[in-house]
Amino acid sequence: MYDVLIVGGGPAGCSAALTLRMRGKSVLMAYSDRGALEKAALVENYPGMPHISGRDMIDAIRAQARDLGVEIKESLVQRVLPMGDMFSAMLGNELAQARAVILATGIPRIALLPGEEKLVGMGVSYCATCDGMFYKGGNIAVIGAWNEAAEEANFLATLAHVTYYTEKPHETGTLKPEIDRSPLKPLGLTAEGGRILIETEAGSDAYDGVFILRPAMALSQLMPELETDEKGKIRTWDQYRTSLNNVMIAGDLQGPPYQIAKAVGDGNIAALQLIRQLDE
C-alpha cells in the first residue's frame, strides 16, 4: 500500500513525486507512453537545465526521483478504482494500492472507437498479458497504436491467429510473418453472436476477441468516477482537486500552457495540497 500513486512519468508527475518523498510519503509512479517532453528535440527555457533534449531531461529527472526513493514502473495503468478510503490500480497485470492518486498523464489524446467503451471485458481487451489466454486457438484482432503493440501482437500470435490493424501510424516491422495485416482503418466495433465485429470502409470482420493496444488509457476508462465537464475535461476545484477526495490532477492534463516549468510547479503544489489532506 503506497501513500500516493502517480499516473504519468513526466515533469508534473516527477515534481509531485520528489516533493512527496521529501515529506516522507511512499510513492509509486507508473507511466507507459512517450510523453510530450520526450519528443522535444531541445528545451531552453526550463530553469537549471539549459540546452537539453527532452529525452535527457526526463531521464535525469526520473533518476533523481528514483534516487529519492520513488518506485517507478514502466507499465500501462489501465484502471484506478476508488475503494472507500483507498484506491486499487491495475498496472498491466499487477495490482497496486494507494491512499491517494495524482493524475499527471499529459494532454488527453485517446479517442475511443465508436462502440468500444461498452464492449470492454466482453470481447474487447486492453491487455494482452491479462486476457490473451482466453482466446487460445481462436481468431483475434489487434488494433495497434504504438510500437509496443507490435510486440504484444507477437505474444498473442503464440496463442491464436492474429490480424493486425493500425489505428495510428507506428513501427510494425517487427511483426511476426504469421500475423495477417489489414490495411484497413478500424472505424468502430460492434458485437454479434458472441463475436466482435471490426467495421472498416470495406465492411466488417468478425473476431473472437479484439485487443486494442494504445500507449495510454482514455481518462473516461482510467477513472470514470471523476466528474467531467460537457467537453470531457476533468472538473477541478482550486486548480488541482477533483470531484474525488485525494485525487488530484497536475500538468498538461489541467490545460495550457503546456510548459515544463508550469508542469513542475503544478506537481509541486498538487503534492503539497495532497500532503496536507493525507496528514489531516
Next chain:
Amino acid sequence: MYDVLIVGGGPAGCSAALTLRMRGKSVLMAYSDRGALEKAALVENYPGMPHISGRDMIDAIRAQARDLGVEIKESLVQRVLPMGDMFSAMLGNELAQARAVILATGIPRIALLPGEEKLVGMGVSYCATCDGMFYKGGNIAVIGAWNEAAEEANFLATLAHVTYYTEKPHETGTLKPEIDRSPLKPLGLTAEGGRILIETEAGSDAYDGVFILRPAMALSQLMPELETDEKGKIRTWDQYRTSLNNVMIAGDLQGPPYQIAKAVGDGNIAALQLIRQLDE
C-alpha cells in the same frame, strides 16, 4: 527601452526571463538582495537539479538566463513608475525603461520605520550615490540593514560626518574609523526645523539627512500605484495580473507555497500571459 523589466533575481524571475527570451522579448532583470533560495543549504525536490545548494542553483539559473540574452543588473530597484504605456525604473543611480514589469521580489519583508514614508525625499533617502552630495559637510545618519550599507556609509563619510545605526544585525567591521556608531535601535523618524530626528529608546538625535540602506524596497515604495488589500498584499486577478496593465507578480510574492518548483511555474505562466498582452 526593454520589453520587460523583472524586479527580482530568484527562480520566479529567472523562469519568466527565460520564457520571455525564448519568445524574443528583451529583458532587464534587476535584483539586489540575497533571496530565500540563496540561503538554502540543500535543495532536493527541484526536478532536474538534485542535491544542490541554493547558491549553486541560482548561479546556474542566472548563467542560463544570461546566456539566453537576459540583461542582469545587481542593483537595488528603488522605484518603478508607471508612465502611460511604459514604465520608468530607478536602479540605483540609473534610469531604465520598459513596456512591462514582472515583480518577483520574494516574500515582502521590509517593514518601514514609523514616520519614514512621508519623509522620503525630504531628508530621508535610500540612495547614497544619488543624494549624498546634497549633504556635503553636514551631519548625517545611516540606518543600515545589510552588509553593503557599511560600504555606502564609507562613501558618505567622504562627504559628511556620519553616524551609523544598525536596523538589522549585519557585518559592520569594514566601517571607517571616523564613522560614529550608535548602539541604539532606530524606532521612528520625525522632522523638526528642517532636520530629521531619529527616535530611539534614549531620546532623539537630529541630522541634516538620514540614509536608510536596506537590501530591498518595501513594495509600497517600489510601486505605490499597485492596488493592495487591507493587509498590504498586492491584489491579483487570474493569479498573476495586478491592478496595473502589464504589471504581473510571480513567485513567493504571491503567497505560499514558498517552493522553487512553484516559483518557476509562476514565472513561466506570468511571462506567457504577459507575452500575449504585449503582442495584442
